[in-house]
Amino acid sequence: MLANLTDHIQKFITLNEADIKLIHSEVVVKFVKKRNYLLEPDHICKEIYFVSKGCLRLYFLNKKLNEQITQFAIENWWMSDYYSLESEKPSSYYIQAVENSEIISIHKNNLEELFEKIPRLERYFRIVQQRAFTAAQKRIEYIYNFSDEERYRNFSARFPDFIQRIPQYMLASYLGFTPQFMSKIRAKKA
Amino acid sequence: MLANLTDHIQKFITLNEADIKLIHSEVVVKFVKKRNYLLEPDHICKEIYFVSKGCLRLYFLNKKLNEQITQFAIENWWMSDYYSLESEKPSSYYIQAVENSEIISIHKNNLEELFEKIPRLERYFRIVQQRAFTAAQKRIEYIYNFSDEERYRNFSARFPDFIQRIPQYMLASYLGFTPQFMSKIRAKKA
């Protein structure tokens, strides 16, 4: 649903009918099946993705060839490899659907066109990026200030609904420890 | 020097003479002595800070009442507690000068005024935030993908000049380990 996107934008800036039409004309809706990819390593990332429904994860293969998840995106979150997008260098990430998802995709060029025609959109994305940055900082803080076990319990308490949606090993990866350790913690709790 | 700020902005957007005048009229230069604070916990953060010269650090006191540094800012970097700034809730951070510094400060209200008068500034800050977010993500990646020792060696190799500028215990704090462990690593190297 394209309205999900423009509704979200309108939480931050006002859009008139023409703006909305324009935005809808510059984006593409993609239905992505679980386990399918929107981005793979060695490709240049050309689009940014808005999750209208479903869930995406961003990960890379670490030295031991394990998947290391660095972000999830659920409804109303954006996901992209902004570094690859800006620099036009090949990405080293995977962006994969964790669930069957409805994704609103904006091509780099279309986004620039939108910025030209609706300069207020810069404000929307400025705020979105600012919040993303704040969230990332907060996460670094958690990593340094809490043990793995504390972070797991914290996360479970704060996002009980989200942990229902993803396999445990993905949460372990996101939180930076092994599935085995996670089992240990969970066993303890009971 | 106010020009440091407008020069930096002009790396991303073009400004005319009037814009530059206007920006200069809405900002304040602060000379902050080493160890002095721009922000302390329980205060609401009202300003964003651009480092024209010197170095700032952002930190909080963790459970064990140790200082946990989450960011540094050197020349041409911005620093603020964006969460407190946006929400108008009390901060839990310190922003402190690591060296005698020349800081260009913009009050929240003046920034909004600037956004109204120079909408293109939204673009500048959108890009700045996007890069800050990307850097934060990269940092999370490093934390999860490298051991403390590897991160230290990495950092030393990439920013040899910066580590000259700060006490070692601050780097240890930023990298998330103890000064003792850092000594151990350094001794090994020799």
Next chain:
DNA sequence: TGAATTTCTTAATCTTGATTCATTTTTCGG
């Protein structure tokens, strides 16, 4: 310059979470 404070180092012990490997449980496509 010299006393006080800050910063850095060393070493012994302890803890958290990784690794390895095997087994069990769950999920999912045909």
Next chain:
DNA sequence: CCGAAAAATGAATCAAGATTAAGAAATTCA
């Protein structure tokens, strides 16, 4: 609904880095 693949669990051993407690070196500034 069944078999294969994916996901979760369990236990034993191991390693990275924390903690504690001194003491040494370097800064600072009166």
